Amino acid sequence: MVTERTDQRREAGQRTRDGLLAAAQELLAQRGQEGVSLREITDRAGANVSAVSYHFGSLKALCDSAIENALERYLDAQIDEVASLGTASGVEDVAAAFAGPMMRALAVGGRDLAVMRTVARVGIDPPEGWGRLTAKFQQSRRDVVRHLSAKIPGVDEREWNFRIRCAAGLLNWLVLAPIGTELADEPPEQIERWLVPVLAGALRGSPNAG
């Protein structure tokens, strides 16, 4: 009981830290990195302004942590869902698994949706030193291509990269763009029922062209 004592002060500190992370993710999801202010985060988290520099060092470092946390959550969920596919899965099954985490976040809303929107915004405005997560992105892509390349022949590696990029971009767009538009009125099951054929069609490409 020397190093691993139950220190209530440390626990309170963790709670403040997590609250700042969650508040940062919600605001990053709403307005992006440029539109986030320190005092807005601390107000939402019920913390003092100096808590940010105490726990993270700076606002930039807090945003980086929030983004990295969001990316890791998303990619882990996506990789798991694609990995759980059987070898007999069709293109639609792969598309549904690939879109699964995003669709579920759209359905439940709350912090999960904020995390997904934060992830999507990273694709448009990546922070400077985001190279650390590249490996996971590529793993997710490679897993999908491995499932699809046998079912969709005649597509080389560079074109697969393009198609996966399109599929991911389509998901990111759906999760970012419908704020305040008519799509928000549709029930989530409806959106998924519409999305899977579109996603599968995009991955397949034209029937007669490569």
Add this chain to the structure above:
Amino acid sequence: MVTERTDQRREAGQRTRDGLLAAAQELLAQRGQEGVSLREITDRAGANVSAVSYHFGSLKALCDSAIENALERYLDAQIDEVASLGTASGVEDVAAAFAGPMMRALAVGGRDLAVMRTVARVGIDPPEGWGRLTAKFQQSRRDVVRHLSAKIPGVDEREWNFRIRCAAGLLNWLVLAPIGTELADEPPEQIERWLVPVLAGALRGSPNAG
């Protein structure tokens, strides 16, 4: 020669005004509405800070004008290109026409690309009173659906809205996201050659599902 005199001062004023519009579009394309600052725009345009309030009233009004100008350029080009399609066009032709303005902007770069990126960002972070341009958006959608509905049966109006939305989102994503990534290395013709089958596949959906 009373009201339509050749006033050199007025012409100079127009040049300043257009320079501010162009500078605003470039910065809106790079960082979005939240990341744009008055002094950065005026520095880039070689104008004084007060020129913004003189010509537009406020920074917000300048950004609104820049966005509206960008939207109008884009939608007009897209509507024209889709309207020039013959009745015998295939799904791939419609997809190519729909993507034409964006692809050309990617190829030539410069202000055209800035305009397209500004348009794409509006889909994610729309300004407050952007309802004025809704009619043109819907016209562009309707024209595309009119060309496709005969060739792709079994899709009702709400699902068509969804598919067009996906297609437009995919284009917007491609024009926004590749900044600084490996896709920027590919020649524009290659990107279009890859894109058209993906876009057509997305519009078609799965062959066996609605």
Add this chain to the structure above:
DNA sequence: TCTTAAATCAAACGCTCGCTTGACTTTACG
């Protein structure tokens, strides 16, 4: 009980922001 360290807090720092002001320059018309 006293010490120590973790965590929180109000207050202030220098800086940049959007915007306004009033003077100045330039051109057109009588």
Add this chain to the structure above:
DNA sequence: CGTAAAGTCAAGCGAGCGTTTGATTTAAGA
């Protein structure tokens, strides 16, 4: 030439920004 209007400009306003500081509170260990 004198007047008027359009446009430009340097300077400064208050407000909000991210960050730092030093004091204070809280709980654990000796």
